[in-house]
Amino acid sequence: MIEVRGLTKRYGEVSAVDDLTFTVRPGEVTGFLGPNGAGKSTTLRMILGLDAPTSGTATVGGLPYAAHPAPLRAVGALLDAGAFLPSRTARDHLLALAASNGIPRRRVAEVLAEVGLESVARRRTGTFSLGMRQRLGIAAALLGDPPVLILDEPLNGLDPEGIVWMRGLMRRMAAQGRTVLMSSHLMSELELTADHLVVIGRGRLIADTSMTAFIDAHSSREVLVRSPQAQTLCRMLEPAAEVREDGTDGLVVTGLDAARIGALAAAGGVELHELTPRQASLEQAFMNLTRDSVQYRTESTEHGRSTEHTGRTEHIEHIERADRTDRAQKEMSR
Numbered sequence: 001m002i003e004v005r006g007l008t009k010r011y012g013e014v015s016a017v018d019d020l021t022f023t024v025r026p027g028e029v030t031g032f033l034g035p036n037g038a039g040k041s042t043t044l045r046m047i048l049g050l051d052a053p054t055s056g057t058a059t060v061g062g063l064p065y066a067a068h069p070a071p072l073r074a075v076g077a078l079l080d081a082g083a084f085l086p087s088r089t090a091r092d093h094l095l096a097l098a099a100s101n102g103i104p105r106r107r108v109a110e111v112l113a114e115v116g117l118e119s120v121a122r123r124r125t126g127t128f129s130l131g132m133r134q135r136l137g138i139a140a141a142l143l144g145d146p147p148v149l150i151l152d153e154p155l156n157g158l159d160p161e162g163i164v165w166m167r168g169l170m171r172r173m174a175a176q177g178r179t180v181l182m183s184s185h186l187m188s189e190l191e192l193t194a195d196h197l198v199v200i201g202r203g204r205l206i207a208d209t210s211m212t213a214f215i216d217a218h219s220s221r222e223v224l225v226r227s228p229q230a231q232t233l234c235r236m237l238e239p240a241a242e243v244r245e246d247g248t249d250g251l252v253v254t255g256l257d258a259a260r261i262g263a264l265a266a267a268g269g270v271e272l273h274e275l276t277p278r279q280a281s282l283e284q285a286f287m288n289l290t291r292d293s294v295q296y297r298t299e300s301t302e303h304g305r306s307t308e309h310t311g312r313t314e315h316i317e318h319i320e321r322a323d324r325t326d327r328a329q330k331e332m333s334r
């Protein structure tokens with residue numbers, strides 16, 4: 001287990017990590033998330049004894065990292081994919097690490113094969129691409145066959161095959177009962193890989209929960225509906241749900257499930273051409289939860305929010321106009 005208790009790191013006025021407490025359990029992959037500058041790398045560096053906390057503690061398997069006699073056998077870590085002597089070959093780099101931690105030499109060939117670098121084992125790491133350096137970093141993390149893995153942005157630079165391989169590796173490590181903590185900004189990939197999430201913003205804990213509970217709690221379930229009687233349907237649903245246009249000719253309904261929408265439409269004699277529940281995503285949930293913790297935002301995401309808002313207002317006006325026309329036509333036909 002990785003146990004973080006009241007962990008705090010200040011750099012002058014900046015609280016990079018602020019009274020963080022969480023536990024990472026074995027047998028699952030825990031995703032470590034947060035906007036840029038949230039304090040993820042600083043937390044991981046403190047767990048690995050590379051930065052000293054201002055206060056609080058971090059232990060791995062009950063001991064501070066530095067207290068493990070052979071740390072590579074206790075914790076495999078990938079923090080910085082460039083942390084090799086460029087003049088050393090991949091194999092020599094791993095042999096040196098193995099020797100320093102009493103790890104048998106045969107592990108070097110095993111991990112090189114595991115990460116797909118056998119054919120370049122005798123090349124200098126200075127000639128490696130980002131993805132190759134990342135794979136070598138992962139080989140180093142696996143070298144001591146450790147029960148705990150801590151990986152900071154392990155997907156950086158990996159090609160699509162590499163990303164799928166990484167997903168399989170993480171899942172396999174967790175299935176073997178190991179503790180896996182990984183940070184990533186690739187939400188769609190994390191959604192496929194992680195079972196549990198620890199989310200931080202501005203150095204503070206904002207969620208520590210299972211993936212499913214997180215998505216359920218921080219995103220709304222939506223249903224896409226298409227009907228030739230969209231306005232009538234809209235009026236029927238709006239007392240109980242939020243309805244907006246999807247930009248084509250469909251309506252996106254929040255607040256009612258597909259079965260209920262179908263039942264209401266049937267009861268009102270409204271014809272439906274499509275009724276599709278939309279899966280909420282980790283990305284949506286993450287953006288909703290961390291909206292107030294984002295420190296570095298671009299103008300385009302600000303615009304994205306205001307356009308969405310304007311779109312909704314315009315849509316309501318559009319529906320109201322349609323309603324007025326509908327009522328006027330009925331009056332006239334009477």
Ligand SMILES: Nc1ncnc2c1ncn2[C@@H]1O[C@H](COP(=O)(O)OP(=O)(O)OP(=O)(O)O)[C@@H](O)[C@H]1O
Pocket residue numbers: 011014015016034035036037038039040041042043
């Ligand atoms: N050595 C340092 N000196 C001063 N400030 C630092 C130092 N290291 C980190 N910080 C600050 O601490 C905060 C957290 O940084 P950190 O790198 O931990 O964030 P992060 O969550 O890993 O971000 P990203 O997703 O961008 O990698 C930032 O405000 C950063 O500027």
